[in-house]
Amino acid sequence: MSILTLAFDADDTLWHNETLFAVTSEQIGALLAPYADSDNLHRRLVETERRNLRLFGYGVKGFTLSMIESAIEVSEGRVSAREIQAILEAGKKLLAHPIELLPQVRESLEGLAKKHNLMMITKGDLFHQESRLAMSGLGDLFSAVEIVSEKNAETYRKILRRYHLDAEDFVMVGNSVKSDILPVLEVGARAIYIPYEITWELEVAELGNPDPSRCRRCQSIAEVAGTVAEFFQTV
Numbered sequence: 001m002s003i004l005t006l007a008f009d010a011d012d013t014l015w016h017n018e019t020l021f022a023v024t025s026e027q028i029g030a031l032l033a034p035y036a037d038s039d040n041l042h043r044r045l046v047e048t049e050r051r052n053l054r055l056f057g058y059g060v061k062g063f064t065l066s067m068i069e070s071a072i073e074v075s076e077g078r079v080s081a082r083e084i085q086a087i088l089e090a091g092k093k094l095l096a097h098p099i100e101l102l103p104q105v106r107e108s109l110e111g112l113a114k115k116h117n118l119m120m121i122t123k124g125d126l127f128h129q130e131s132r133l134a135m136s137g138l139g140d141l142f143s144a145v146e147i148v149s150e151k152n153a154e155t156y157r158k159i160l161r162r163y164h165l166d167a168e169d170f171v172m173v174g175n176s177v178k179s180d181i182l183p184v185l186e187v188g189a190r191a192i193y194i195p196y197e198i199t200w201e202l203e204v205a206e207l208g209n210p211d212p213s214r215c216r217r218c219q220s221i222a223e224v225a226g227t228v229a230e231f232f233q234t235v
Contacts, residue, residue, distance in 0.1 A: 003117055004228065005165050008109075008142075009174030010122035010129065012196035013221070015136060016100045021063065022198055024090050028067055031086055036074035044070040046201050053202070057149050059125035064091030095128060099135040104222040106138065112225055113141045120145045121159065121172070123179065151179035153186040160187065171231065173224055178205035185214055192227055193217045 011017035025045070029038040036044070048066040056062030067087050071079045112118060120142045122129055129147045133139050144163060148155050160167060167188040174180025175196040182205060184191040193207065193215065207217075216227045 003169070004115075004232070005117040005119060005163070005170050006112060006224070006228065007119040007121045007159075007170065007172045009172075009176065009180050010120055010132065011124065012175045012198075013102070013173060013180075013194060014105050014109075014120075014138065015102060015132065018196060018198040018200055020094060020097055021200070024094055025067075028071075028087055028090055031083055032071055032074065032079070035071070035076075035079065041070065041074055044074055048073070050202055057125065058123045059128055060091055060094045061125055061128075063094075064088065067091075099132055101136060101138075102221065104220060108221045108224060109138060109141045112228075115225075116228070118142050119159075119163075121148065121151070121156075122146070123148055123151055151176075151183060153183040156183055156187045156189070160189075171228060173221070175199075176203045176205075177207045178203050181207060181210075181215060185210060190231055191215045192224055194219070194221060194224075 008014060025042065026038075029041050032041055035041075045067060048070045049063065052062060052066050052069070056065055064087065067090075068084055071083065071087060109118065118141055120133070122145075124147060126147050130145075133145060139145070146159055156172075159165075160170060170184075170189040171192060172180050172184040172189060173192045173194065175194055176199070177193060181191040181193050191210075191214070195217070207215075213231065216231070218224060218227055
């Protein structure tokens with residue numbers, strides 16, 4: 001068997017992310033309470049983010065711009081410059097927030113790197129994700145890092161071609177069924193799903209009942225090594 005390549009998502013697979021967005025959304029919701037209740041504001045934000053993805057992409061900057069747009073909409077243009085400034089400051093705090101690794105991430109990756117080739121494949125703003133990776137201290141464990149605008153089957157096919165990888169020897173590990181699991185299975189590779197406590201609405205998808213020889217669910221990254229071993233005992 002060839003050397004296996006294990007690719008890891010970053011946000012909410014290696015470090016906390018969505019919980020920070022949730023806290024920030026609550027803070028901005030309180031700020032904008034005079035204009036809209038929290039449910040209405042949240043609904044508007046998700047709709048605006050969906051509409052803006054093709055323009056702003058994923059990440060904090062797109063979130064911040066979409067939140068400002070949502071604030072203008074729900075307030076019917078009455079939102080003040082002071083309130084917009086507060087939204088901008090909340091976005092800046094998100095960008096500067098220190099990395100908090102999920103439990104057992106470092107030791108798990110260090111162990112896996114002794115046997116396998118490790119990659120990172122993540123969505124988001126290039127500058128911010130590069131900064132997060134540098135702050136995480138995990139960079140030396142990855143042979144390659146791909147920060148992409150979208151994770152779909154064609155993205156994974158391009159990565160496999162770029163690094164001359166066989167889909168049969170490739171495993172993706174991540175928390176998003178939509179981005180880390182379904183498109184990977186579509187290209188004929190394997191996937192390990194590690195759910196996070198919060199899933200962003202735009203990443204929600206049904207996993208269904210995938211072939212257990214191609215896709216498994218783990219409770220933590222510490223289970224990845226054993227799951228990979230089980231995958232390749234059956235081929």
